[in-house]
Amino acid sequence: MPGAQVTPVTAHPRLALNQWTTRRWSLAEAIDGCVRHGVRGLGVWREKVAEIGIAEARRRIDDAGLAVTSLCRGGFFTAAGNAALAENRRAVDEAAALGAPLLVLVAGGLPAGSRDVTAARGRAQEVIAELVPYAASAGVRLALEPLHPMYCADRCVLSTLAQALEWAAPFDPSAVGVCVDTFHIWWDPTVLASIAAVAAAGRLATYQVCDFMLPIPADALLARGMMGDGVIDFAPMTAAVAASGYTGPVEVEIFNADVWAEDPDSVMTRMVSSFAEFVAPSL
């Protein structure tokens, strides 16, 4: 296997690869990579699934003995027009067909030409309310993901865990949970209490880890880094997640030009060892 390396550290049983971390890999390559590196869970992306089709994707994942930990992603509810609901229903269908337990939702930013963040938030909540019954009947949990406030205008008007809890409140916890991602929330002075509140509400749907890199790159979306390479202390948030009783997978999701340029097998090796060093001790 070209690029294959001996993994010096055994992969933690709860470590999951979010496949955008090894973006160059096809889904089939990511599945093989997980098997090779002992990683048992895989968060998949719709774009990658579409390359081979859902049935084939599910067969390969099942044959490899991997668990699908999430489907990325739905959302972008704030764009003008009515396309968002239909597109999100398709994403729910795909999640159900893949056996993904949850669909990660990114709310969307300000509509083109608008500065009305309050209206955009209201619109996102409206579309979520329309989507929830459809997702619930399909057995797919929606995971609201607050994104870092630097993305509020162009990507996601949902910015904190507390706000995500408010958005989720009208719905049953089995239908709407919250995605806790270290990159987006580490700065929040209430982050530990908010993680506890999310869990107490029965809504801690998934825990994602990656680091926050400085300086922020020209494409600010790519400021995510391997654990240990940036400024985040993973121990307190991970301990809060563990104390909350969450026992599910922990996905590593990294958008980073250097990581994407690296040999994906090397990324897997680093991911396994970084997870063991910075995340696992508090889990």
Add this chain to the structure above:
Amino acid sequence: MPGAQVTPVTAHPRLALNQWTTRRWSLAEAIDGCVRHGVRGLGVWREKVAEIGIAEARRRIDDAGLAVTSLCRGGFFTAAGNAALAENRRAVDEAAALGAPLLVLVAGGLPAGSRDVTAARGRAQEVIAELVPYAASAGVRLALEPLHPMYCADRCVLSTLAQALEWAAPFDPSAVGVCVDTFHIWWDPTVLASIAAVAAAGRLATYQVCDFMLPIPADALLARGMMGDGVIDFAPMTAAVAASGYTGPVEVEIFNADVWAEDPDSVMTRMVSSFAEFVAPSL
């Protein structure tokens, strides 16, 4: 006067220039620029004052009939060593000598090599507690400024108005207030309630306006823009400030490479008209 232009819009009586907006100008030039454009308040920077000395700076400002609205800035409490307190006492002395009603404080980021944001926050609060009696006896109010969360690691571990209120709580409102700056807080889903809470606590020390520009530039500090050029809706926050009973100056503080490259007189003209269009109607 080279570059002087006729200002088509009369400057709002509460509009103040933060002199970093016209960074190329010396303090003397900024004073002349304010007079020329009918701007009555000036937020001054220590670096610019130092070029001519405090006595001369004060004489020129007084002779021009301008009000000093703030001194920028103190803070950076989280750096290793004990230099921060002494440096901030000097900043307080300068504010008192200039007749500045308040000293703006930027808390500082993570100390070099540290990822412990909780410890950095604790350290900042400790130094503030040491500084308060000195500032109070000098008649200088300290204005805690929460900065956008994207600066949490490298610039300011104080990120929200709610957090600033917590930090200020042990001290008399006349001694410690909060700086409300649209750029840093516009994304906050609780921003309007937080502005009201800051004001209800008697701590709304100053209101600063500028826009949030996308994409975030390579130097993320320079993402500030002229009102109307970015994504911020100034009406709701300005209305909240007005409803709170704040009647003080409104400073325009812009860090932006394009604005700094522009003729400062042109910047002043745009500032006066942008303020009239986007801020004044809600004030």
